[in-house]
Amino acid sequence: MVFQKKFELISSQKLSEKIFRLGFFAPEIVKNACPGNFVHIRVGDKSSPLLRRAFSIFDLDLKKDCFDILFKVVGPGTEILSRKSTGENLDLLGPLGNGFEIPKGDRSPVLVAGGMGIAPLMSLAFYLVKNQKIKPEKISFLYGERIKGGFVCLEDLKELGIKTLLATEDGSEGFEGMVTELFLRKVKETSFVKDSPIFSCGPHPMMKTMSELSKKHNLFCQLSLESHMPCGLGACWGCVVKTNRDGGEPDYKRICKDGPIFDAREVELD
Ligand SMILES: Cc1cc2nc3c(=O)[nH]c(=O)nc-3n(C[C@H](O)[C@H](O)[C@H](O)COP(=O)(O)OP(=O)(O)OC[C@H]3O[C@@H](n4cnc5c(N)ncnc54)[C@H](O)[C@@H]3O)c2cc1C
Ligand code: FES
Known part of the structure:
Protein backbone atom coordinates (compact mmCIF):
# COMPACT_ATOMS: atom_id res chain seq x y z
CA MET A 1 0.00 0.00 0.00
CA GLY A 97 9.42 -0.25 -5.18
CA ASN A 98 9.73 -4.00 -4.86
CA GLY A 99 12.33 -4.46 -2.10
CA PHE A 100 15.09 -7.05 -1.78
CA GLU A 101 14.20 -10.72 -2.00
CA ILE A 102 15.63 -12.30 1.11
CA PRO A 103 16.37 -15.99 0.54
CA LYS A 104 15.46 -18.45 3.25
CA GLY A 105 18.09 -20.67 4.84
CA ASP A 106 21.36 -19.89 6.52
CA ARG A 107 23.56 -18.97 3.58
CA SER A 108 25.96 -16.12 4.34
CA PRO A 109 24.82 -12.84 2.75
CA VAL A 110 27.36 -10.61 1.02
CA LEU A 111 26.55 -6.89 0.77
CA VAL A 112 28.55 -4.70 -1.62
CA ALA A 113 28.11 -0.91 -1.33
CA GLY A 114 29.71 1.96 -3.20
CA GLY A 115 29.30 5.57 -2.02
CA MET A 116 25.67 6.43 -1.21
CA GLY A 117 24.73 2.87 -2.17
CA ILE A 118 25.29 2.31 1.54
CA ALA A 119 21.73 3.62 2.24
CA PRO A 120 19.55 0.69 1.04
CA LEU A 121 22.17 -1.85 2.09
CA MET A 122 22.20 -0.55 5.67
CA SER A 123 18.43 -1.02 5.87
CA LEU A 124 19.00 -4.58 4.67
CA ALA A 125 21.82 -5.12 7.20
CA PHE A 126 19.61 -3.89 10.07
CA TYR A 127 16.81 -6.16 8.86
CA LEU A 128 18.98 -9.28 8.46
CA VAL A 129 20.41 -8.98 11.96
CA LYS A 130 17.38 -7.66 13.87
CA ASN A 131 14.45 -9.33 12.09
CA GLN A 132 15.90 -12.36 10.32
CA LYS A 133 18.15 -13.09 13.31
CA ILE A 134 21.07 -13.89 11.03
CA LYS A 135 24.27 -13.98 13.05
CA PRO A 136 26.18 -10.78 12.16
CA GLU A 137 29.46 -12.69 11.79
CA LYS A 138 27.88 -14.57 8.86
CA ILE A 139 27.36 -11.33 6.93
CA SER A 140 30.14 -9.83 4.80
CA PHE A 141 29.89 -6.12 4.08
CA LEU A 142 32.17 -4.74 1.37
CA TYR A 143 32.12 -0.96 1.25
CA GLY A 144 33.97 1.32 -1.17
CA GLU A 145 34.59 5.06 -1.17
CA ARG A 146 36.94 7.36 -3.03
CA ILE A 147 38.88 8.37 0.09
CA LYS A 148 39.10 7.41 3.77
CA GLY A 149 37.06 10.41 4.95
CA GLY A 150 34.09 9.46 2.76
CA PHE A 151 32.81 6.51 4.80
CA VAL A 152 29.62 6.81 6.86
CA CYS A 153 27.73 4.32 9.05
CA LEU A 154 30.89 2.46 10.15
CA GLU A 155 29.75 2.81 13.78
CA ASP A 156 26.32 1.36 12.89
CA LEU A 157 27.98 -1.63 11.23
CA LYS A 158 30.28 -2.09 14.21
CA GLU A 159 27.34 -1.96 16.61
CA LEU A 160 25.54 -4.58 14.54
CA GLY A 161 28.69 -6.75 14.78
CA ILE A 162 29.07 -7.07 11.01
CA LYS A 163 32.56 -7.55 9.63
CA THR A 164 33.23 -4.80 7.12
CA LEU A 165 35.89 -4.81 4.39
CA LEU A 166 36.71 -1.33 3.17
CA ALA A 167 38.11 -0.24 -0.17
CA THR A 168 39.32 3.21 -1.19
CA GLU A 169 40.36 4.33 -4.63
CA ASP A 170 43.47 6.08 -3.26
CA GLY A 171 44.36 3.28 -0.83
CA SER A 172 44.02 5.57 2.21
CA GLU A 173 41.93 2.90 3.98
CA GLY A 174 41.58 -0.84 3.42
CA PHE A 175 41.96 -2.37 -0.03
CA GLU A 176 43.39 -0.04 -2.68
CA GLY A 177 41.06 0.05 -5.67
CA MET A 178 37.39 -0.23 -6.53
CA VAL A 179 35.08 -2.19 -4.25
CA THR A 180 34.18 -4.31 -7.30
CA GLU A 181 37.86 -5.38 -7.53
CA LEU A 182 37.76 -6.34 -3.85
CA PHE A 183 34.55 -8.25 -4.52
CA LEU A 184 36.10 -10.10 -7.48
CA ARG A 185 39.04 -11.07 -5.30
CA LYS A 186 36.57 -12.56 -2.79
CA VAL A 187 34.77 -14.43 -5.55
CA LYS A 188 38.08 -15.95 -6.70
CA GLU A 189 39.50 -16.64 -3.24
CA THR A 190 36.47 -17.96 -1.40
CA SER A 191 33.98 -20.51 -2.59
CA PHE A 192 31.26 -19.25 -0.19
CA VAL A 193 30.55 -16.13 -2.28
CA LYS A 194 29.28 -18.25 -5.16
CA ASP A 195 26.58 -19.79 -2.95
CA SER A 196 25.76 -16.58 -1.13
CA PRO A 197 22.92 -14.19 -1.77
CA ILE A 198 24.64 -10.98 -2.88
CA PHE A 199 23.12 -7.51 -2.63
CA SER A 200 24.66 -4.42 -4.14
CA CYS A 201 24.06 -0.72 -4.66
CA GLY A 202 26.30 2.05 -5.92
CA PRO A 203 27.00 4.36 -8.85
CA HIS A 204 25.96 3.29 -12.34
CA PRO A 205 29.43 2.07 -13.51
CA MET A 206 29.69 -0.07 -10.38
CA MET A 207 26.25 -1.60 -11.04
CA LYS A 208 27.35 -2.36 -14.61
CA THR A 209 30.48 -4.15 -13.33
CA MET A 210 28.48 -6.09 -10.71
CA SER A 211 26.05 -7.14 -13.44
CA GLU A 212 28.90 -8.32 -15.70
CA LEU A 213 30.60 -10.23 -12.87
CA SER A 214 27.31 -11.88 -11.89
CA LYS A 215 26.73 -13.04 -15.45
CA LYS A 216 30.30 -14.28 -15.85
CA HIS A 217 30.41 -16.19 -12.52
CA ASN A 218 26.69 -17.01 -12.40
CA LEU A 219 26.12 -15.29 -9.06
CA PHE A 220 22.74 -14.64 -7.45
CA CYS A 221 23.13 -10.91 -7.01
CA GLN A 222 20.40 -8.33 -6.52
CA LEU A 223 21.15 -4.77 -7.61
CA SER A 224 19.37 -1.68 -6.32
CA LEU A 225 19.26 0.57 -9.39
CA GLU A 226 18.75 4.31 -9.62
CA SER A 227 17.53 6.63 -12.32
CA HIS A 228 15.79 9.96 -12.65
CA MET A 229 12.22 9.29 -11.55
CA PRO A 230 9.61 11.76 -12.77
CA CYS A 231 6.52 10.02 -11.32
CA GLY A 232 7.84 7.15 -9.17
CA LEU A 233 4.59 5.25 -9.70
CA GLY A 234 5.10 3.41 -12.99
CA ALA A 235 3.03 5.82 -15.10
CA CYS A 236 5.51 7.80 -17.23
CA TRP A 237 8.11 5.19 -18.31
CA GLY A 238 10.82 7.78 -17.60
CA CYS A 239 12.99 5.37 -15.63
CA VAL A 240 13.38 2.29 -17.81
CA VAL A 241 16.20 -0.25 -17.80
CA LYS A 242 16.84 -2.78 -20.56
CA THR A 243 16.52 -6.38 -19.43
CA ASN A 244 17.21 -9.64 -21.16
CA ARG A 245 16.54 -12.94 -19.46
CA ASP A 246 18.21 -16.09 -20.80
CA GLY A 247 19.29 -14.40 -24.04
CA GLY A 248 15.68 -13.91 -25.21
CA GLU A 249 14.05 -10.79 -26.66
CA PRO A 250 15.11 -7.60 -24.83
CA ASP A 251 12.47 -6.04 -22.63
CA TYR A 252 12.23 -2.70 -20.83
CA LYS A 253 11.31 -2.48 -17.16
CA ARG A 254 10.51 0.49 -14.96
CA ILE A 255 13.01 0.95 -12.16
CA CYS A 256 10.40 2.62 -9.92
CA LYS A 257 7.69 -0.01 -10.25
CA ASP A 258 9.32 -3.28 -11.40
CA GLY A 259 12.45 -2.43 -9.34
CA PRO A 260 14.49 -0.78 -8.01
CA ILE A 261 15.80 -4.26 -7.14
CA PHE A 262 16.77 -6.41 -10.13
CA ASP A 263 18.60 -9.68 -10.66
CA ALA A 264 22.06 -8.59 -11.84
CA ARG A 265 22.06 -11.29 -14.54
CA GLU A 266 18.86 -9.88 -16.03
CA VAL A 267 19.77 -6.24 -16.64
CA GLU A 268 21.74 -4.76 -19.53
CA LEU A 269 23.37 -1.54 -18.33
CA ASP A 270 25.02 0.85 -20.80
C1 LIG B 1 15.25 4.46 -6.02
C2 LIG B 1 16.24 5.54 -5.69
C3 LIG B 1 16.80 5.61 -4.42
C4 LIG B 1 17.71 6.60 -4.11
N1 LIG B 1 18.23 6.63 -2.86
C5 LIG B 1 19.12 7.58 -2.52
C6 LIG B 1 19.63 7.64 -1.18
O1 LIG B 1 19.26 6.84 -0.32
N2 LIG B 1 20.51 8.63 -0.90
C7 LIG B 1 20.93 9.55 -1.85
O2 LIG B 1 21.76 10.40 -1.53
N3 LIG B 1 20.45 9.51 -3.10
C8 LIG B 1 19.55 8.57 -3.47
N4 LIG B 1 19.04 8.54 -4.72
C9 LIG B 1 19.47 9.59 -5.69
C10 LIG B 1 18.69 10.87 -5.41
O3 LIG B 1 17.35 10.67 -5.81
C11 LIG B 1 19.30 12.02 -6.22
O4 LIG B 1 20.58 12.30 -5.71
C12 LIG B 1 18.46 13.28 -6.11
O5 LIG B 1 17.25 13.11 -6.79
C13 LIG B 1 19.21 14.46 -6.69
O6 LIG B 1 18.38 15.57 -6.70
P1 LIG B 1 18.99 17.02 -6.80
O7 LIG B 1 17.88 17.96 -7.17
O8 LIG B 1 19.76 17.37 -5.57
O9 LIG B 1 20.05 16.92 -7.94
P2 LIG B 1 19.79 16.98 -9.53
O10 LIG B 1 19.94 18.39 -10.00
O11 LIG B 1 18.55 16.24 -9.89
O12 LIG B 1 21.03 16.14 -10.00
C14 LIG B 1 22.37 16.53 -9.64
C15 LIG B 1 23.34 15.57 -10.29
O13 LIG B 1 23.10 14.23 -9.83
C16 LIG B 1 22.70 13.40 -10.92
N5 LIG B 1 21.58 12.57 -10.47
C17 LIG B 1 20.40 12.97 -9.96
N6 LIG B 1 19.61 11.94 -9.66
C18 LIG B 1 20.31 10.84 -9.99
C19 LIG B 1 20.03 9.45 -9.92
N7 LIG B 1 18.88 8.98 -9.46
N8 LIG B 1 20.97 8.61 -10.36
C20 LIG B 1 22.14 9.07 -10.83
N9 LIG B 1 22.46 10.35 -10.91
C21 LIG B 1 21.56 11.23 -10.50
C22 LIG B 1 22.27 14.33 -12.03
O14 LIG B 1 22.48 13.77 -13.31
C23 LIG B 1 23.18 15.52 -11.81
O15 LIG B 1 24.44 15.31 -12.34
C24 LIG B 1 18.11 7.57 -5.08
C25 LIG B 1 17.55 7.51 -6.36
C26 LIG B 1 16.63 6.52 -6.67
C27 LIG B 1 16.04 6.47 -8.01
S1 FES C 1 9.35 7.30 -12.80
FE1 FES C 1 7.55 7.24 -14.00
S2 FES C 1 7.50 5.17 -14.64
FE2 FES C 1 9.20 5.23 -13.28
Missing part, protein backbone atom coordinates in the same frame (compact mmCIF):
# COMPACT_ATOMS: atom_id res chain seq x y z
CA VAL A 2 1.34 3.44 -0.97
CA PHE A 3 0.64 6.60 1.02
CA GLN A 4 0.92 10.23 0.02
CA LYS A 5 0.65 12.78 2.78
CA LYS A 6 2.68 15.18 4.91
CA PHE A 7 4.83 13.55 7.57
CA GLU A 8 6.76 15.27 10.34
CA LEU A 9 10.52 15.54 10.20
CA ILE A 10 11.59 14.51 13.70
CA SER A 11 15.36 14.37 13.46
CA SER A 12 18.09 15.90 11.35
CA GLN A 13 21.78 15.12 11.53
CA LYS A 14 24.69 16.40 9.47
CA LEU A 15 27.13 13.47 9.17
CA SER A 16 29.72 15.20 7.01
CA GLU A 17 29.99 18.27 4.80
CA LYS A 18 27.52 16.88 2.24
CA ILE A 19 25.85 13.90 3.91
CA PHE A 20 22.70 14.18 6.00
CA ARG A 21 20.42 11.82 7.89
CA LEU A 22 16.77 12.79 8.34
CA GLY A 23 14.15 10.96 10.40
CA PHE A 24 10.38 11.03 9.80
CA PHE A 25 7.48 10.02 12.02
CA ALA A 26 5.47 8.07 9.47
CA PRO A 27 3.50 5.11 10.89
CA GLU A 28 1.75 4.29 7.59
CA ILE A 29 5.01 4.08 5.66
CA VAL A 30 6.87 2.19 8.39
CA LYS A 31 4.18 -0.49 8.69
CA ASN A 32 4.23 -1.16 4.95
CA ALA A 33 7.94 -0.85 4.14
CA CYS A 34 10.65 -3.45 3.62
CA PRO A 35 14.41 -3.17 2.89
CA GLY A 36 15.02 -1.89 -0.63
CA ASN A 37 11.89 0.30 -0.71
CA PHE A 38 12.18 4.01 -1.29
CA VAL A 39 10.18 7.18 -0.75
CA HIS A 40 9.55 10.02 -3.17
CA ILE A 41 9.81 13.41 -1.49
CA ARG A 42 8.50 16.78 -2.58
CA VAL A 43 11.40 18.84 -1.34
CA GLY A 44 10.13 22.35 -2.15
CA ASP A 45 6.93 24.18 -1.28
CA LYS A 46 7.02 26.09 -4.56
CA SER A 47 6.92 24.81 -8.14
CA SER A 48 10.70 24.42 -8.28
CA PRO A 49 11.92 21.77 -8.13
CA LEU A 50 8.72 20.44 -9.62
CA LEU A 51 9.58 16.75 -9.44
CA ARG A 52 9.88 14.68 -6.31
CA ARG A 53 13.26 13.22 -5.37
CA ALA A 54 13.77 9.51 -4.53
CA PHE A 55 15.53 8.25 -1.40
CA SER A 56 16.00 4.74 -0.10
CA ILE A 57 14.60 3.87 3.26
CA PHE A 58 17.75 3.66 5.35
CA ASP A 59 16.55 2.60 8.80
CA LEU A 60 13.11 1.51 9.97
CA ASP A 61 12.09 1.72 13.62
CA LEU A 62 8.90 -0.31 13.97
CA LYS A 63 8.55 0.48 17.68
CA LYS A 64 8.73 4.25 17.23
CA ASP A 65 6.92 4.33 13.85
CA CYS A 66 9.73 6.29 12.25
CA PHE A 67 12.25 5.83 9.48
CA ASP A 68 15.41 7.57 8.34
CA ILE A 69 16.88 8.49 5.00
CA LEU A 70 20.56 9.12 4.32
CA PHE A 71 21.47 11.40 1.46
CA LYS A 72 24.23 13.35 -0.20
CA VAL A 73 23.80 16.90 -1.47
CA VAL A 74 24.37 16.73 -5.25
CA GLY A 75 22.04 19.41 -6.64
CA PRO A 76 19.19 21.82 -5.87
CA GLY A 77 16.70 19.23 -4.52
CA THR A 78 19.05 17.66 -2.01
CA GLU A 79 20.37 21.12 -1.08
CA ILE A 80 16.82 22.24 -0.14
CA LEU A 81 16.30 19.01 1.79
CA SER A 82 19.50 19.55 3.77
CA ARG A 83 18.10 22.85 5.08
CA LYS A 84 14.86 21.37 6.48
CA SER A 85 14.35 21.67 10.24
CA THR A 86 12.75 19.28 12.68
CA GLY A 87 9.06 19.99 13.20
CA GLU A 88 8.52 20.72 9.49
CA ASN A 89 6.06 18.53 7.59
CA LEU A 90 7.15 17.12 4.23
CA ASP A 91 5.02 15.63 1.47
CA LEU A 92 6.14 12.00 1.12
CA LEU A 93 4.98 9.28 -1.26
CA GLY A 94 5.77 5.72 -0.27
CA PRO A 95 6.78 3.10 0.40
CA LEU A 96 7.63 2.50 -3.26
